[in-house]
Amino acid sequence: MKNYKFNYLSIALLVSNTAIAVVADPQQKSVTIEFIHPQTISVSTPNTTTGSASGSVGQTTWEITSNNAISVNFMGDAPTETAESGRGYPQFSKQEVDADGTLIANRYDHLDTKYGLVIIGSDSIANETSRTNQETIKIWRGGEIPDASPSQLVTDKTLSGSPGLYWGAIMPSDAGKFQMSLYSQGVGTADSTQSGVYSTTVTAVITANEQLNPQ
Numbered sequence: 001m002k003n004y005k006f007n008y009l010s011i012a013l014l015v016s017n018t019a020i021a022v023v024a025d026p027q028q029k030s031v032t033i034e035f036i037h038p039q040t041i042s043v044s045t046p047n048t049t050t051g052s053a054s055g056s057v058g059q060t061t062w063e064i065t066s067n068n069a070i071s072v073n074f075m076g077d078a079p080t081e082t083a084e085s086g087r088g089y090p091q092f093s094k095q096e097v098d099a100d101g102t103l104i105a106n107r108y109d110h111l112d113t114k115y116g117l118v119i120i121g122s123d124s125i126a127n128e129t130s131r132t133n134q135e136t137i138k139i140w141r142g143g144e145i146p147d148a149s150p151s152q153l154v155t156d157k158t159l160s161g162s163p164g165l166y167w168g169a170i171m172p173s174d175a176g177k178f179q180m181s182l183y184s185q186g187v188g189t190a191d192s193t194q195s196g197v198y199s200t201t202v203t204a205v206i207t208a209n210e211q212l213n214p215q
Contacts, residue, residue, distance in 0.1 A: 039068040039210045046204075054111060054188045054198075057146065061181045062204055069126075069169035071209040072180065073157035076150070076202045079108040089150035092186035092198040109194045111186030115153045116146030117163055119170060122178040126168030140166050146183045153202070169209040180204070 044063040051058040064070060076090025083106060084095075092111035096104045117140040119125065128137040140163050141148035157164020172178045186198055 037067075039066065039208050041066045041070060041206055041208055043204070043206050051185065054186060054193075057144065057183050057185045059144075059181055059183055060202070061179055062206075063177060063179050064172065064206055065177050066172050066206075066208070067176050068208065068210045069171045071157060071164055071169060071207045072167070073162060073164040073205050073207075074153050074182075074202055075205060076154055076200060078110070078150070078200055081108055081110075082106045084108070087150075089154050090200040090202045091150045092184075092200050094194070094196050094198045096194055097196070109188075109196075109198075111188045111193065111198050113150050113200070114142075114146040114185045114187075115148045115150065116140060116142040116144065116183040118143040118181045118183070119167070120179040120181065121173050123171045123173050125170050127166065137167065142183075143181075144183050146185050150200075169211060171211070 042065045044065075046060045046062045048060040049058055074090075077085050078087035078089065078091040078093045079095070080086050087093075091113045093108050096107040096109055098104055119138040122134075122138070124131055125134060125137050128134050141152065152161055153163070155162035159165060170178065182202065182204070184200075184202075188198075
C-alpha cells in the first residue's frame with residue numbers, strides 16, 4: 001500500500017509541474033512616432049532687367065526656395081510732388097533739376113506706373129481651378145503686359161485685388177523652388193515730364209504659409 005501511494009503522489013506532482021510550464025500568447029503593442037521637420041525659406045537677390053526707355057517694360061525676378069507653401073505681398077513708397085516720401089506706394093519718380101543741374105528742393109516728377117506678376121515653376125497655387133489648369137492663375141494683372149496700379153500692388157494680402165489674396169498659398173516644386181517675376185512700366189508725358197532717370201523701390205515680402213496633412 002505504501003508503494004502504491006508513493007506512485008500516485010509522484011504522478012500528481014508531474015501533472016502539476018506540466019501545468020505550470022504553459023506559456024501565454026505573445027502580446028503586440030504599436031506606437032506612432034512623429035518627427036517635426038521645420039519649414040525654411042530663402043529668397044535670392046532679385047535679378048532686374050531695366051526698361052530702356054519710358055514706356056518699355058522692365059522685369060525683376062526673385063527665386064524663392066522653401067519646403068512648404070508661402071504667401072506673398074509687396075511694400076513700397078515714393079516721393080509726393082513736394083516731399084521725398086509719403087506716396088504710400090512704389091511709383092517711378094525723380095527729383096527735378098534746374099537749368100544748371102541743381103536739384104530743386106521739394107519738387108518731384110512721376111511716371112504713370114503699372115505692374116504685373118507671373119509665377120514660374122510652382123507645384124500648385126491654392127486658388128487655381130485644378131492642378132491641371134494652372135496657367136491663368138499664375139498671371140496677376142496682365143503679367144508681362146502690366147495693368148495694375150502701384151496702389152494695387154501693395155494692397156494688403158487679405159484684401160480683394162491684392163496679389164496675396166489672388167493667389168493664396170503658393171507651393172514650390174518638388175525641388176523646393178519657384179520664380180516670381182514682377183513686370184513694371186513707367187510712361188511719361190513727352191511735353192511736361194522732365195527727362196532723366198526715374199526709379200522706385202519695391203520690397204517683396206515672402207511669408208511661410210505651411211500646409212499640413214489633414215488629421
